Amino acid sequence: MNPIYIDKKEILKRYKPIDKHTHKGIQGHALLIGGSYGKIGAVCLSSKAALKTGCGLVTAFIPKCGYEIVQISIPEVMVLSDVQEKFISNITFDIVPQAIGIGPGIGQEQATQKAFHEFLKSNKTPLVIDADVLNILSKNKEWLSLLSPKTIITPHPKELERLIGKWNSELEKFEKAMAFSKQYQLIIVMKGAPTHIIDGDTIYENTTGNAALATAGSGDVLTGMITSLLAQSYEPINAAILGVYLHGLTADIALPETGYQSFIASDVIANIGKAYLSLENKD
């Protein structure tokens, strides 16, 4: 299989330091779509992670019940809300984001499935798909052909299995994932320990991260980070690679302070700054 290892050397080939003349209007606008009653936290985590990864503006699209929650917990994030109280039923907006992340906490209501289908028919914006929207795609496989080339999907092992079917060996898992990536021209972030990124026949293996990441919401945070990098004009494959690397690095940096057990998804977000700073060190 011969994966390409994603280490600091590979990252420095891709990382773009900030331009001192930039401003929030050209630093990228990320739109995070997700949340449902009881799972608004997922979209709070994704949208805060997007901001902390460096895009200039972030908007969250959520059901009505999440409006005050998001506005109060992350005042830097702008909020658009659905007409429905507890779930998303109609994805419409008049902003022009450079990247969209969809899925964290969104649930699988029939109306949400229909709203996602309508959204897919017209969407032209670079997309990251996670969580329940992956499960919705698994239930409606004919919609996969509506995805634009280089759409990024971020399944954990169960979500991957729902999409590509069961495998009997690690080799078969990779073969099936590569075939799926080629069939639909998708970039697959196969989350795990370690995380692999599949782009057609090419496999990348991440070298950062540890078991501290086995905690609720850490995948929701990753979705926000990758969406932010896409909004900042990284090529989709580089957004996936850099996002996964930085995400893992936060856990490596925090470990001496938190230990494995008390690290939570918010600690990923709190350590993104240190992860970026470590890219500037010479060692």
Ligand SMILES: NC(=O)C1=CN([C@@H]2O[C@H](COP(=O)(O)OP(=O)(O)OC[C@H]3O[C@@H](n4cnc5c(N)ncnc54)[C@H](OP(=O)(O)O)[C@@H]3O)[C@@H](O)[C@H]2O)[C@@H](O)CC1
């Ligand atoms: N605060 C919030 O608002 C939060 C909201 N969240 C939102 O909740 C929604 C549901 O997401 P979800 O991933 O919990 O549910 P689901 O797709 O059924 O998968 C669960 C099953 O998958 C498996 N599995 C998972 N990881 C695995 C691994 N590494 N390796 C192997 N297996 C693995 C495992 O299966 P088992 O091993 O038990 O058979 C497990 O039972 C989604 O929208 C998400 O964004 C959460 O992010 C939490 C914080």
Ligand SMILES: Nc1ncnc2c1ncn2[C@@H]1O[C@H](COP(=O)(O)OP(=O)(O)O)[C@@H](O)[C@H]1O
């Ligand atoms: N033991 C582990 N070692 C390294 N990374 C892990 C480990 N367990 C989980 N992770 C990472 O944590 C994240 C979990 O994502 P996910 O299962 O979608 O969580 P959630 O849906 O709760 O946000 C993935 O990026 C995964 O690679």
Ligand SMILES: [Mg+2]
């Ligand atoms: Mg998840």
